[in-house]
Amino acid sequence: MASDLQRRGLHDLNSALQVVTGNVELLQMSQPLTPSQRQLLAAALAAAHQAAQLVQALQRSDD
Amino acid sequence: MDQLIAKAAPPDRVLLVDDDAAVLSVYSAILGAAGHECVAETDPVVAYESLRSDPSIAVVILDLQMPGFGGLELLRRIRVEFADRPWLQVLVVTGQASLDSAIDALRLDAVEYLCKPVPAAQLTAVIGSALLRAQQAWSAAPAVANAGYLERLREVADIAGQLVTQIRGMQPVAVDQPAQQDKATQQSALRFISQLQEARRGLFRGIALPESSWEILLELMATEMAGRNISVSGLCLAANCPVTTALRRIDELAELGLIAKQVDPTDARRLYVRMTDAGRTKMQLFLAQVAANLSANVV
Numbered sequence: 472m473a474s475d476l477q478r479r480g481l482h483d484l485n486s487a488l489q490v491v492t493g494n495v496e497l498l499q500m501s502q503p504l505t506p507s508q509r510q511l512l513a514a515a516l517a518a519a520h521q522a523a524q525l526v527q528a529l530q531r532s533d534d
Numbered sequence: 535m536d537q538l539i540a541k542a543a544p545p546d547r548v549l550l551v552d553d554d555a556a557v558l559s560v561y562s563a564i565l566g567a568a569g570h571e572c573v574a575e576t577d578p579v580v581a582y583e584s585l586r587s588d589p590s591i592a593v594v595i596l597d598l599q600m601p602g603f604g605g606l607e608l609l610r611r612i613r614v615e616f617a618d619r620p621w622l623q624v625l626v627v628t629g630q631a632s633l634d635s636a637i638d639a640l641r642l643d644a645v646e647y648l649c650k651p652v653p654a655a656q657l658t659a660v661i662g663s664a665l666l667r668a669q670q671a672w673s674a675a676p677a678v679a680n681a682g683y684l685e686r687l688r689e690v691a692d693i694a695g696q697l698v699t700q701i702r703g704m705q706p707v708a709v710d711q712p713a714q715q716d717k718a719t720q721q722s723a724l725r726f727i728s729q730l731q732e733a734r735r736g737l738f739r740g741i742a743l744p745e746s747s748w749e750i751l752l753e754l755m756a757t758e759m760a761g762r763n764i765s766v767s768g769l770c771l772a773a774n775c776p777v778t779t780a781l782r783r784i785d786e787l788a789e790l791g792l793i794a795k796q797v798d799p800t801d802a803r804r805l806y807v808r809m810t811d812a813g814r815t816k817m818q819l820f821l822a823q824v825a826a827n828l829s830a831n832v833v
Binding site: 478479481482483484485486488489490491492493494496497500519520523527530 | 552554556557559560561563564567599628629630631649650651652653654
């Protein structure tokens with residue numbers, strides 16, 4: 472069983488990931504972007520989504 | 535309630551509530567880019583006051599875990615305090631999802647329960663749908679008011695007020711002692727219960743509706759009078775019986791032509807339940823008879 476501190480940490484991590492993914496998506500919407508810049512942003516977004524899935528898996532294991 | 539009648543422009547603003555300012559900034563930027571006007575608050579108490587002073591708010595996005603004043607508590611207060619704004623659409627976005635909080639949010643008529651991080655496209659889509667539903671409900675509100683519902687609600691409120699006055703005047707009774715009621719009061723109570731049962735029997739000749747079916751019909755009538763929609767899952771929670779039983783009751787009532795299921799035009803994943811004209815007429819007859827009996831026994 473996770474402690475309250477761990478739960479709070481996972482909650483805060485999801486909020487931080489919201490800020491990361493949201494800002495990356497906002498950058499993706501902005502113009503103009505080179506193909507290389509788009510690639511970098513896509514990689515950052517994919518990694519953030521992977522982290523979010525990991526956090527959710529940890530939260531589910533605590534249910 | 536007079537706000538239902540006196541209207542200016544349809545509500546179109548989005549209130550964002552999250553104790554994390556960086557999250558609010560992202561939401562505002564994403565929704566702003568989609569053309570939505572947002573009000574962002576990190577303090578739930580201030581958010582509550584903003585809602586009170588700003589009737590142009592149509593949609594609220596709430597975080598659940600906030601210091602001092604949680605999102606569910608705020609949602610509960612919104613439903614009580616702003617019952618006269620049935621168009622208000624509330625969405626929950628949480629960093630710590632759980633089945634219990636999802637059920638609680640659904641019971642309080644939250645229209646979405648999302649987990650952070652929410653993709654920008656999804657956030658824009660759900661807010662767009664919620665705004666559409668809010669404006670449809672806002673537009674429908676004058677029809678509800680003109681149909682005489684508000685007058686009826688006031689009559690029922692008057693009767694409830696009389697009941698409260700009578701109850702306040704009663705002497706407290708110890709639970710292990712028989713109530714010291716006079717015979718006339720007991721007879722009056724028995725007569726009312728008997729009239730209620732008779733009204734039920736008389737309404738659907740030859741059909742004995744189970745108690746859970748009545749719960750469903752009453753909940754549907756209440757949501758309709760409040761100008762709100764209710765989903766199949768929301769109705770199942772209100773039926774006070776196992777979900778499988780509630781689903782069966784909903785199907786039975788639909789077969790009787792009293793209620794109908796309807797796909798939400800703004801979100802095909804959601805199935806709403808509404809009263810049919812026949813069902814509404816039956817329930818109006820029933821409520822009128824109950825109100826008449828109540829008045830006769832109370833006044």
